[in-house]
Structure formats: C-alpha cells, structure tokens
Amino acid sequence: MSARQLRATASAVDAPPAAAADTGRRAALQAAPPPAAEAGSAPAPLLHVDNVGLEYRTAQSVVRATHKVSFDVLPADRFVLLGPSGCGKSTLLKAVAGFLRPRDGEILLDGQRVRGPGPDRIVVFQEFDQLPPWKTVKQNVMFPLLASRTLGRREAAERALHYLDKVGLAAFAEAYPHTLSGGMKQRVAIARALAMQPKILLMDEPFAALDALTRRKMQEELLALWDDVRFTLLFVTHSIEEAVIVGNRVLLLSPHPGRVRAELDTADFDLAGLGSERFQNTVQRIHHLLFPDAPPPGRADPAQLLSPTDLRFAL
Numbered sequence: 345m346s347a348r349q350l351r352a353t354a355s356a357v358d359a360p361p362a363a364a365a366d367t368g369r370r371a372a373l374q375a376a377p378p379p380a381a382e383a384g385s386a387p388a389p390l391l392h393v394d395n396v397g398l399e400y401r402t403a404q405s406v407v408r409a410t411h412k413v414s415f416d417v418l419p420a421d422r423f424v425l426l427g428p429s430g431c432g433k434s435t436l437l438k439a440v441a442g443f444l445r446p447r448d449g450e451i452l453l454d455g456q457r458v459r460g461p462g463p464d465r466i467v468v469f470q471e472f473d474q475l476p477p478w479k480t481v482k483q484n485v486m487f488p489l490l491a492s493r494t495l496g497r498r499e500a501a502e503r504a505l506h507y508l509d510k511v512g513l514a515a516f517a518e519a520y521p522h523t524l525s526g527g528m529k530q531r532v533a534i535a536r537a538l539a540m541q542p543k544i545l546l547m548d549e550p551f552a553a554l555d556a557l558t559r560r561k562m563q564e565e566l567l568a569l570w571d572d573v574r575f576t577l578l579f580v581t582h583s584i585e586e587a588v589i590v591g592n593r594v595l596l597l598s599p600h601p602g603r604v605r606a607e608l609d610t611a612d613f614d615l616a617g618l619g620s621e622r623f624q625n626t627v628q629r630i631h632h633l634l635f636p637d638a639p640p641p642g643r644a645d646p647a648q649l650l651s652p653t654d655l656r657f658a659l
C-alpha cells in the first residue's frame with residue numbers, strides 16, 4: 345500500500361464523525377485511489393454499478409429495494425456491501441448476477457451491460473443445501489463446468505480436484521455432501537464457484553449460518569485463497585467486523601431502501617488486528633455512520649463475530 349493510500353485510509357476510518365459530516369460523508373470516506381491512479385492510469389472497473397434502483401413488483405404493491413446506488417469494483421477487489429437487514433444488499437447481488445433487472449440505472453461487467461445470468465458471475469449462498477446431495481463433492485464441483493460446456497469430463501475432473509485442493513478438501517472428493525460439516529459444504533461451494541473461473545465471485549452472507557469460530561476460520565481461509573488466486577469478490581454481510589476483515593473496500597448502505605452512505609478503504613485490516621483498539625474504533629465509527637443517532641455498540645468480543653455489531657439486529 346502506498347503512503348498516500350495509508351493516509352487516505354487513516355482519514356477514512358479515524359476522522360471524527362463530526363468531521364465526516366462537515367465534509368460530506370461520501371467525500372470524506374471515498375476509497376483511496378489505487379497506486380496506478382497516481383501514475384495516471386487507473387485500472388478500468390470490472391463491475392460498474394451506476395445509479396441503480398431496484399424494486400419488487402407484485403399485483404398489490406411495489407417494494408423499492410435500492411435507490412440510486414453507484415459503485416465500481418476493480419479487478420481483484422474484495423468489495424463488501426454492508427448494511428442493515430432489508431437495505432437491499434442481496435437484491436443488489438441478485439441484480440449483478442443477472443437475476444433481476446434494474447428499474448433505473450445500469451450494471452456493466454467488463455464494459456458489457458448485464459442482461460441476465462452468465463457463467464462469468466457465480467454466486468455462493470448462505471444455505472448449506474446448495475449442493476445436490478446425490479452427487480459426490482467432485483461431481484458437484486464438476487457439474488457447472490460440464491453443464492455450461494466449459495470443459496470436457498476429463499478436464500473438468502482435473503480442474504475440480506485442483507480447486508478442491510485449494511480449499512483443503514481433495515481428500516473428500518468422493519464423499520457425499522451429507523457427510524460434510526457446514527463449513528466443509530461452504531468450502532465445496534467456493535471451490536465449485538472458483539472452478540468456473542468467473543470474472544467476479546458473488547457471495548451472499550456465505551458464513552452467516554456457521555458458528556462463530558468456524559466463521560472466523562472461513563474468513564481466514566477465504567483471505568488465504570484470495571492471496572493465492574486473486575479473484576474479484578463482491579461479498580454481502582450484516583456484520584461490521586466481517587466486512588472490515590474480508591473487504592479491502594466496503595460500501596455502507598443506509599436502511600431501506602438502500603442508498604450509499606459511504607465507501608471505506610479497509611485494506612489495512614485483517615484478522616490479526618481483530619481485537620486491537622484501532623479495529624474496535626473503526627467498527628464503532630462505521631456503526632455511527634450507519635446509525636448516527638444510536639448509542640455506540642458494545643465492544644465486540646473478538647471470539648464472537650456475531651457480535652453486537654451484527655446489523656441484523658440494528659434496525
């Protein structure tokens with residue numbers, strides 16, 4: 345990280361809330377430009393979300409999920425959408441995946457407008473039942489490669505084993521999903537997604553159903569995997585701690601309907617700093633940005649990632 349980025353990061357997370365309010369939250373907390381920008385050649389965004397409004401329509405009602413949300417995800421970003429329940433995080437992810445068309449604005453992936461689902465965007469969900477139980481672990485990882493005709497059977501098997509090895513499950517290739525723990529099932533889902541070598545990996549609260557210690561371990565493994573593979577990640581969470589650990593950039597969304605509250609550069613934080621004063625102060629500051637009128641959250645117990653700053657309960 346450049347000295348300039350470090351300074352920008354510090355001003356983003358250490359500035360007092362009043363200062364953020366004075367200068368405009370978005371401006372004060374804008375992510376630092378990547379080093380290439382200093383040389384005048386900023387990388388083009390891989391994902392460009394421009395003024396996107398999303399809604400659900402039924403015969404009886406219209407539910408507005410997001411309002412004029414804009415952000416850019418750069419190649420190899422770990423970009424996190426953070427906000428309270430109902431602010432439209434999952435809906436945004438669904439729109440990027442192509443399952444939902446924006447009511448307003450547009451979503452571009454690699455310069456192309458997103459018009460529907462495609463193998464260049466793979467979603468990992470929270471649920472443990474995303475793996476067909478009648479297929480072995482290896483067959484599960486191979487399935488999208490074969491179904492999309494990306495690879496033939498032999499190459500698909502090789503690639504499946506390669507990614508199962510990366511998530512530490514090569515020894516379980518012939519096992520069936522019901523014999524695996526929740527964390528292992530999520531690893532298989534991650535291996536299956538990465539095996540498709542998508543342009544962007546979409547994760548919708550992938551660790552939320554795991555116990556706190558397994559969740560922490562999975563965060564650690566995800567970061568190690570990213571270090572190894574350098575994929576581009578769009579990750580949804582309620583948990584401020586998880587957002588700060590997993591993301592190098594975090595977009596804060598206001599309560600329903602979701603609007604952009606701020607964008608933070610969090611590249612400087614990792615699991616090692618979890619209990620530190622600086623980490624805790626950052627968590628509290630993010631909480632304040634989301635809920636300026638609420639009392640500050642209690643200090644998070646580093647052993648408990650489902651902490652008072654889990655925003656499911658923050659409305």
Ligand SMILES: Nc1ncnc2c1ncn2[C@@H]1O[C@H](COP(=O)(O)OP(=O)(O)OP(=O)(O)O)[C@@H](O)[C@H]1O
Binds near residue numbers: 401409429432433
């Ligand atoms: N299928 C649907 N039909 C109608 N409204 C929906 C549907 N899915 C979501 N919504 C509404 O859209 C809004 C945004 O929902 P969304 O699930 O995207 O929020 P979220 O931030 O992901 O919440 P959570 O963190 O609780 O998963 C909410 O008001 C929700 O009730």
